[in-house]
Amino acid sequence: xxxxxxxxxxxxxxxxxxxxxxxxxxxxxxxxxxxxxxxxxxxxxxxxxxxxxxxxxxxxxxxxxxxxxxxxxxxxxxxxxxxxxxxxxxxxxxxxxxxxxxxxxxxxxxxxxxxxxxxxxxxxxxxxxxxxxxxxxxxxxxxxxxxxxxxxxxxxxxxxxxxxxxxxxxxxxxxxxxxxxxxxxxxxxxxxxxxxxxxxxxxxxxxxxxxxxxxxxxxxxxxxxxxxxxxxxxxxxxxxxxxxxxxxxxxxxxxxxxxxxxxxxxxxxxxxxxxxxxxxxxxxxxxxxxxxxxxxxxxxxxxxxxxxxxxxxxxxxxxxxxxxxxxxxxxxxxxxxxxxxxxxxxxxxxxxxxxxxxxxxxxxxxxxxxxxxxxxxxxxxxxxxxxxxxxxxxxxxxxxxxxxxxxxxxxxxxxxxxxxxxxxxxxxx
RNA sequence: GGGUCGGUGGGUGAGUGGCUAAUACCACCAGACUGUAAAUCUGGCGCCCGGAAGGGCUACGCAGGUUCGAAUCCUGCCCGGCCCA
Numbered sequence: 001x002x003x004x005x006x007x008x009x010x011x012x013x014x015x016x017x018x019x020x021x022x023x024x025x026x027x028x029x030x031x032x033x034x035x036x037x038x039x040x041x042x043x044x045x046x047x048x049x050x051x052x053x054x055x056x057x058x059x060x061x062x063x064x065x066x067x068x069x070x071x072x073x074x075x076x077x078x079x080x081x082x083x084x085x086x087x088x089x090x091x092x093x094x095x096x097x098x099x100x101x102x103x104x105x106x107x108x109x110x111x112x113x114x115x116x117x118x119x120x121x122x123x124x125x126x127x128x129x130x131x132x133x134x135x136x137x138x139x140x141x142x143x144x145x146x147x148x149x150x151x152x153x154x155x156x157x158x159x160x161x162x163x164x165x166x167x168x169x170x171x172x173x174x175x176x177x178x179x180x181x182x183x184x185x186x187x188x189x190x191x192x193x194x195x196x197x198x199x200x201x202x203x204x205x206x207x208x209x210x211x212x213x214x215x216x217x218x219x220x221x222x223x224x225x226x227x228x229x230x231x232x233x234x235x236x237x238x239x240x241x242x243x244x245x246x247x248x249x250x251x252x253x254x255x256x257x258x259x260x261x262x263x264x265x266x267x268x269x270x271x272x273x274x275x276x277x278x279x280x281x282x283x284x285x286x287x288x289x290x291x292x293x294x295x296x297x298x299x300x301x302x303x304x305x306x307x308x309x310x311x312x313x314x315x316x317x318x319x320x321x322x323x324x325x326x327x328x329x330x331x332x333x334x335x336x337x338x339x340x341x342x343x344x345x346x347x348x349x350x351x352x353x354x355x356x357x358x359x360x361x362x363x364x365x366x367x368x369x370x371x372x373x374x375x376x377x378x379x380x381x382x383x384x385x386x387x388x389x390x391x392x393x394x395x396x397x398x399x400x401x402x403x404x405x406x407x408x409x410x411x412x413x414x415x416x417x418x419x420x421x422x423x424x425x426x427x428x429x
Numbered sequence: 430g431g432g433u434c435g436g437u438g439g440g441u442g443a444g445u446g447g448c449u450a451a452u453a454c455c456a457c458c459a460g461a462c463u464g465u466a467a468a469u470c471u472g473g474c475g476c477c478c479g480g481a482a483g484g485g486c487u488a489c490g491c492a493g494g495u496u497c498g499a500a501u502c503c504u505g506c507c508c509g510g511c512c513c514a
Contacts, residue, residue: 168510169435169509170510268465268466270467271464271466300464303466306466330465334465375477377477378474381459381473384473385458385459385460386460387460398480400480417458418459418465419463419465420465422465
């Protein structure tokens with residue numbers, strides 16, 4: 001983390017391996033190369049939303065690890081390829097995004113990258129480029145002659161992502177098929193203009209990246225090789241995509257996923273996942289993680305791993321103050337004698353007036369208003385099933401309304417829905 | 430262009446005129462047990478109104494039509510698979 005500028009720290013590939021972050025490497029010599037010279041490495045991101053989400057943490061951190069070891073990371077925003085859509089890992093043809101949307105998404109994500117990568121680091125600053133800048137210059141005939149000519153059809157067709165889609169009912173359009181050619185061209189462009197020698201990505205990208213590696217070799221004939229390094233696609237112990245919930249992705253943007261919710265997501269990680277998450281999703285040293293693991297095993301009920309994971313990730317994405325607040329809120333909101341007035345604004349909340357209270361409030365509406373239930377029906381169900389409590393006391397399944405008596409003189413109450421969701425209801429005037 | 434098969438709720442995928450807000454599995458939610466974990470068991474899982482009983486609305490690619498009644502039949506269109514050209 002605190003490395004002298006430009007100084008190379010050896011052992012990077014071994015560190016990746018120890019963390020379980022190496023699925024495949026195309027050059028067996030990569031470890032040595034990384035230890036002897038600074039290498040420029042890139043990873044592509046498709047700006048499909050106006051925020052990054054938890055699924056982007058691994059690629060983001062991968063680049064950060066390179067930078068901290070003295071290498072130069074390039075973030076390639078897929079402004080051009082985002083208009084095409086990568087078939088890898090997708091079961092259906094993707095919606096194409098228009099340029100204006102991509103541009104605004106890209107701008108929104110830029111500061112999120114800057115939280116993890118240092119764009120001003122002396123010696124090896126991170127670089128961000130948009131592949132629209134060069135892909136949009138390509139003309140069809142030039143592309144077919146200069147790029148397409150060097151891409152063997154047999155290899156491109158044999159790619160797992162392509163084959164699977166061709167065999168599926170969804171099919172594959174020429175446009176999507178072309179994606180790997182554009183990605184190959186990206187790599188070549190960066191090889192030429194930024195001296196980029198390595199591309200990293202998820203294992204589903206391996207074929208695409210190798211297409212680029214081959215293309216560069218054909219074009220340059222150089223033995224200064226372009227290389228592919230891919231990490232395994234992480235799933236949770238129950239086989240789910242990491243960072244996805246039934247209600248959708250969890251986001252880095254605090255307006256989409258509050259720091260409290262972000263903290264809670266990681267706090268709720270399964271025991272079976274938590275150590276792997278610490279290794280792959282944080283920059284904590286392996287020895288430190290091993291120490292956490294030992295303590296966690298000695299006392300699983302203390303959820304030491306989850307605490308460390310949630311704290312570390314919240315600090316990384318939202319900063320130390322937000323992390324401390326999330327920790328405090330979580331401790332407070334999940335004890336029986338919680339004081340709702342002491343909770344920060346990051347805990348979901350809603351407000352009612354004294355006049356509302358005098359009339360009597362529909363419990364159903366309050367649950368919806370605080371976001372604890374998505375619809376009135378869901379809220380009623382929740383109450384009927386005994387899943388709601390107020391200030392630590394179970395609400396009777398037959399209860400329909402609440403009045404000022406539940407506030408007992410206070411101006412806020414803590415609502416709980418099930419074991420792991422909390423919200424505050426405040427009275428205001 | 431011709432033929433043929435298909436498009437169902439978050440996912441997979443049944444259903445081929447009323448018994449179907451729609452089988453099953455997964456995911457998800459709640460309860461019990463726990464540690465804000467896992468496993469297990471129980472219940473639930475479109476939207477609105479209602480304390481409830483119940484009622485209303487919307488939904489099976491899109492638009493029309495037949496019928497007392499359609500996810501199911503007919504016509505046209507859109508999208509996709511496969512075969513032929």
